[in-house]
Amino acid sequence: MTIDRRGLLAGTAVLGAALSVRPVVAATPGVGGDGGAGALPMPVPSDLLPEPLPVIDRNRTRMERGWLFHEGDVVPPRPQGHHETYLSVKAGNAPGAAALDYDDGDWAAVDLPHDWASFQPFVETANVSQGYRARGIGWYRRRFRLDPADRGGRLELHFDGIATHAQVWINGNLAARSWSGYSAVIVDLTPFATFGDEANVVAIRVDADAMEGWWYEGAGIYRHVWLVRRAPVSIATDGVHCDPRKGPDGWHVPVTVTLDNVGPEAAAVTVGAALIAPDGRRLGGALAAGRAPPLDTGQVTLDLPVADPALWSVDRPQLHRVVVRLEHGGRAVDERSVPVGFRTIRFDPDRGLFVNDRPVKLKGVCLHQDHAGVGVAVPDSLHQWRLERLKAMGCNAIRCSHNAPAPEFLHLCDRMGFLVMNENRIFNPSPDYLAQLEWLVRRDRNHPSVMLWSVFNEEPMQGTPAGVEMVRRMVAAVKRLDDSRPVTAAMNGSFYEPRNVSQVVDVMGFNYFQADYDRFHAANPRLPVTSSEDTSAYQTRGAFRTDEAAHIHTSYDEEAADWGGTHRATWKRIAERAFVAGGFVWTGFDYHGEPTPHAWPTVSSFFGIMDLCGFPKTAFDIHRAHWTDDPPVVSIAPHWTWPGREGEPIKVFVASNVPRAVLRLDGKIVGEGPVDRIMGAEWTVPYRPGRIEVEAWDGDRIVARAAHETAGPPVALRLTPARVRMRGDGEDAQGVTIDTIDARGRHVPTANLPTRFTVEGGSIIGVGNGDPNSHEPEKGQARRLFNGLAQIIVQSAAGTGPLCIRAEADGLRPAAITMRRVAAPVPAQVAAMADESLVRNWRRSPRLAARPEPTLTPADGDNNSWDLVRSGTVTLADPVRGWRVYRSRVVPRRRLAARGGTITFEQVTGIAGLWVDGRPVATKPDPTPGPLTAPLPAGEGPHVLVLIVEAAPGRESGITGLVRVR
Numbered sequence: 001m002t003i004d005r006r007g008l009l010a011g012t013a014v015l016g017a018a019l020s021v022r023p024v025v026a027a028t029p030g031v032g033g034d035g036g037a038g039a040l041p042m043p044v045p046s047d048l049l050p051e052p053l054p055v056i057d058r059n060r061t062r063m064e065r066g067w068l069f070h071e072g073d074v075v076p077p078r079p080q081g082h083h084e085t086y087l088s089v090k091a092g093n094a095p096g097a098a099a100l101d102y103d104d105g106d107w108a109a110v111d112l113p114h115d116w117a118s119f120q121p122f123v124e125t126a127n128v129s130q131g132y133r134a135r136g137i138g139w140y141r142r143r144f145r146l147d148p149a150d151r152g153g154r155l156e157l158h159f160d161g162i163a164t165h166a167q168v169w170i171n172g173n174l175a176a177r178s179w180s181g182y183s184a185v186i187v188d189l190t191p192f193a194t195f196g197d198e199a200n201v202v203a204i205r206v207d208a209d210a211m212e213g214w215w216y217e218g219a220g221i222y223r224h225v226w227l228v229r230r231a232p233v234s235i236a237t238d239g240v241h242c243d244p245r246k247g248p249d250g251w252h253v254p255v256t257v258t259l260d261n262v263g264p265e266a267a268a269v270t271v272g273a274a275l276i277a278p279d280g281r282r283l284g285g286a287l288a289a290g291r292a293p294p295l296d297t298g299q300v301t302l303d304l305p306v307a308d309p310a311l312w313s314v315d316r317p318q319l320h321r322v323v324v325r326l327e328h329g330g331r332a333v334d335e336r337s338v339p340v341g342f343r344t345i346r347f348d349p350d351r352g353l354f355v356n357d358r359p360v361k362l363k364g365v366c367l368h369q370d371h372a373g374v375g376v377a378v379p380d381s382l383h384q385w386r387l388e389r390l391k392a393m394g395c396n397a398i399r400c401s402h403n404a405p406a407p408e409f410l411h412l413c414d415r416m417g418f419l420v421m422n423e424n425r426i427f428n429p430s431p432d433y434l435a436q437l438e439w440l441v442r443r444d445r446n447h448p449s450v451m452l453w454s455v456f457n458e459e460p461m462q463g464t465p466a467g468v469e470m471v472r473r474m475v476a477a478v479k480r481l482d483d484s485r486p487v488t489a490a491m492n493g494s495f496y497e498p499r500n501v502s503q504v505v506d507v508m509g510f511n512y513f514q515a516d517y518d519r520f521h522a523a524n525p526r527l528p529v530t531s532s533e534d535t536s537a538y539q540t541r542g543a544f545r546t547d548e549a550a551h552i553h554t555s556y557d558e559e560a561a562d563w564g565g566t567h568r569a570t571w572k573r574i575a576e577r578a579f580v581a582g583g584f585v586w587t588g589f590d591y592h593g594e595p596t597p598h599a600w601p602t603v604s605s606f607f608g609i610m611d612l613c614g615f616p617k618t619a620f621d622i623h624r625a626h627w628t629d630d631p632p633v634v635s636i637a638p639h640w641t642w643p644g645r646e647g648e649p650i651k652v653f654v655a656s657n658v659p660r661a662v663l664r665l666d667g668k669i670v671g672e673g674p675v676d677r678i679m680g681a682e683w684t685v686p687y688r689p690g691r692i693e694v695e696a697w698d699g700d701r702i703v704a705r706a707a708h709e710t711a712g713p714p715v716a717l718r719l720t721p722a723r724v725r726m727r728g729d730g731e732d733a734q735g736v737t738i739d740t741i742d743a744r745g746r747h748v749p750t751a752n753l754p755t756r757f758t759v760e761g762g763s764i765i766g767v768g769n770g771d772p773n774s775h776e777p778e779k780g781q782a783r784r785l786f787n788g789l790a791q792i793i794v795q796s797a798a799g800t801g802p803l804c805i806r807a808e809a810d811g812l813r814p815a816a817i818t819m820r821r822v823a824a825p826v827p828a829q830v831a832a833m834a835d836e837s838l839v840r841n842w843r844r845s846p847r848l849a850a851r852p853e854p855t856l857t858p859a860d861g862d863n864n865s866w867d868l869v870r871s872g873t874v875t876l877a878d879p880v881r882g883w884r885v886y887r888s889r890v891v892p893r894r895r896l897a898a899r900g901g902t903i904t905f906e907q908v909t910g911i912a913g914l915w916v917d918g919r920p921v922a923t924k925p926d927p928t929p930g931p932l933t934a935p936l937p938a939g940e941g942p943h944v945l946v947l948i949v950e951a952a953p954g955r956e957s958g959i960t961g962l963v964r965v966r
């Protein structure tokens, strides 16, 4: 990190003005800059707001508020009688918590995204890989209304991610099953929908005992959820493929549009496509006619040639847009606006990756998707912040290991300039799993950031004929959907088997096994090679001595898994070989679970370049020196607060992209010499409190500095946000750093004390401190500092005004900061409807010539002589007078069972009498349509309802309106 005093003071001034920080914050040497670990880890808050993500499809409305959640399974009683069994397997009659009329009155109200595992305590009996937290089964339910104007159109629900297996019922019908915690669950609810006052009920059973990974996968509906309302003839979901191509005659955008038609007739349509430049200019357009048969899809292709477009690259990620418009019957009925980038990708077997014909070394990290405090329910803005941290380190590539990322994540990669290796989860070419791979390619093939598909990670069958056959099929499936990007597989062995997977992919992906690079390349000189995964080094953030018993790992970059290597040694092997396209460090951030090389009580990983909160370890500075060419950077490790170690020799490690360093202690030179850009430099300095500083010399100029000062005991808390402003959209979230400072305002890197905090104008959605051994809850209003730091993840409340955080710790001066919430559109939400108990299903007797007894019941084995009718159904007129019996059963809501309620027929047609549990309770003497109301007695039920309706000759009759129980 460069310590430029002017920049530092300016930064602090911004901080002071915008944050109204208590006066304890001073312009402290070493506080500021970009937040490496090698000087004090306190980035200057930014004044920028996260930009809204692109809206591709305006037919989608979020459906994330007002859900009900039940932790644990709900097992309905098995049917006993014959007719009950008969009914139980009929459409619309899903039992238990999937049922339309299930009593969810005591379920918890939750908003999505939601990861219930992140609320769980750590327990030794739970799965180590998943981070020692119970996952289990959970249920979600929600009611919503559909406007009658939506009738006839196409309706879908999109769940961008549910961990892990899920079943989705719409109005009592099983409408989707998902076998992947990373694929979207796309539910076509068109045929099941009801319109008007009757609620649609969506019920979801989530099985999070199912595992797809050996890392923390979370539990629940953890990504965005949308209700999609389209015209009867529309553009299909993920139905625009518009990935630019460079051909012999220059650039063009081939556009393929998939159409959907839920209407009754074939539709003749017109599709228009336009290419919009980054500055908003229209660069060209095309029109084509198409046809969509009813209940089928159609396809229209167009082509948009363009001369000399602004190119997309990692340094200048310029995005165009393809706007596709669908016209039907002379009206515009649908539209998509898809960001695209013009760039070429080429892997060369000898020279690695070329983007736009320029060599680009992949300086990549593997990422899991969780963060401290929030688990896998990561707000979009937190994804953005994590990517900013990676960008600040010089990282240019991300491997989404080992699964499809959130769609927002890829939009951010497009916008920020990352190259993405997009990886399939389950290695299996059978139809269910191939569908997951195809979905991934279809969803993500327009992203300029996506440069490589990966069909698997480390599969034991990688060196077998069967494994080869499986990969061949999966590669073919990818190529059918996207012929522009190469396909890889991340192999960890079997490289030389006579039949192995490297023979059927475009790019060889090496997980570890760096010693094999040269041999493999010599044996396969035509096959491009990348490291798909490497390093697996261990570091505990802020620790500089390994303590095996305490599960703490030094951050001097000395320790790694047997199969990996230190950050430096690993990158050296990649950097020295032009034919290796680059690498992906395992991992960019620590993640919950996989506490290798330990187990309980350790609950999260040590592999991260940053910890679980995104606080940098020494690895951050090491990679920044490797990966940034400009500006010059230098860092110094460890910190310089070691009370009790006076006189002891301390190893001082310097990482820099500048060739020479001078190390000073209180101004006096204590080390001097060359710095290897990859390996860094080391000196041993006897410890004495003071200021240790490194100067990075380029020729005769100091181009960068970093320093640490010995801190005294902590006297005050300090809060530092990443940003001084937040979007008042109710979603914007950021991590706020909490640390302590000494009497002179210096960060105290050794403080490990408990803190408490409160927030106004927002909420705390999680807390963390990056300690892999901590069992403190990740929710709540308290957190112990770990090696000087903790993080509060705050989310803005909708609206403008201040967002204030106050923090306290015993014996220290408290801290308070105020951030500004600025006006920002609050994403519209589909309103949630309150619970309403409806009696929907009746058995209706045949017409009877004489008034029947209310005890008249069909035989249990008789499925046929009594009809099954729904409330609201008219019974057609008969030529003669007659009576019909309607029977139903009501299990009252728990609160009604205690004190009783009212049953209301909105409309009954005919003369009617009502019996509840065999007792007459109401009559309706007037034959014209009208309401009928009666008390429902207390008691758990089921209560038996019997309505006898008398119809005059030639007159309609029956239960012609909704029936409510209140």
Ligand code: GAL
Binding pocket: 214, 457, 458, 492, 511, 533, 536, 561, 586, 594, 596
């Ligand atoms: C690899 C694997 C990763 C992670 C890593 C830990 O084998 O692909 O998911 O487990 O090892 O070193």
